[in-house]
């Protein structure tokens with residue numbers, strides 16, 4: 115196996131303390147900030163991190179590629195754990211209509227709304243979907259994202275949801291986690307939620323069973339008034355659990371509708387949005403292994419309040435942050451903006467934000483034993499930047515990543531784009 119040494123790193127953030135604390139109660143010391151250390155990886159895995167010049171003899175004797183890293187700040191690759199990046203069509207005109215005061219019904223009557231994305235996505239070819247989505251993946255990659263979650267949910271029929279799942283498996287670059295969100299909305303072909311969910315369980319779930327040919331890594335549902343009820347979701351997600359497929363929930367975004375409670379009851383990986391939750395749900399989350407995924411840019415686009423992040427974090431809830439990138443309610447892929455809003459509007463400290471986008475997000479996807487922090491045995495997923503760590507989540511739009519690696523492979527170099 116080929117050895118590579120990142121030699122004498124200017125500043126290394128390992129996030130080891132944050133990982134050991136399970137992403138809860140994070141302070142600056144948990145970032146594991148080290149000066150003049152080196153990192154050695156072999157194939158996909160990190161094999162050693164330690165002070166520069168103290169490489170163990172067993173490795174020193176071997177041939178290795180050396181990357182001088184004195185000018186770099188190196189940290190775990192960012193984990194973007196909630197996106198709807200797979201779709202066709204555009205909803206930009208609809209955004210202007212919404213801002214000019216048009217109602218949801220008027221927008222739908224003019225051909226807009228989620229069903230316009232469904233129409234365009236059903237019509238798009240597999241190759242077309244792969245091409246469009248790959249461009250978005252590249253956009254995330256430029257920002258230092260080395261693991262990216264992508265949901266389906268804009269096809270809502272058997273043939274096209276399977277097409278979308280297959281498209282996700284063809285994407286290249288970062289580690290891609292595929293989430294089946296067939297339960298995004300009830301398509302007009304079905305009478306009610308139960309009929310549609312039963313259809314998904316019968317027709318799609320067999321293709322999602324864990325194994326080599328599984329088409330998804332997790333299952334998601336949108337629990338909200340007018341979409342899916344907590345009662346119907348319970349049956350649906352329990353069926354997923356029986357097959358061994360991890361679950362996640364779009365929970366309590368517009369109304370308190372039972373999503374967070376269900377996530378705790380079913381030991382889901384995460385409850386996402388959670389901006390309507392009360393002290394009771396916060397308490398339950400803090401006593402559970404469910405990660406609360408916060409999506410503040412979506413809250414801005416939706417003109418919603420922000421989730422009670424400070425209260426959650428102080429109560430010991432593990433949080434993650436993500437974009438919620440989607441064509442309707444959050445067309446931004448900017449992870450710096452997410453972190454900036456968390457700092458400006460949600461009272462989160464910079465160490466809390468950095469941990470939420472690495473360790474917290476890794477937990478959200480059930481990948482905490484592999485990614486989110488840097489230590490021997492973990493995956494070689496990291497980014498090299500020329501800025502200080504205090505410049506992170508500070509200046510949206512700035513491109514600061516020089517190189518990024520996922521599973522020991524270089525997946526991005528800023529010079530390629532120069």
Ligand SMILES: [Zn+2]
Nearest residue numbers: 196198364438
């Ligand atoms: Zn979402």
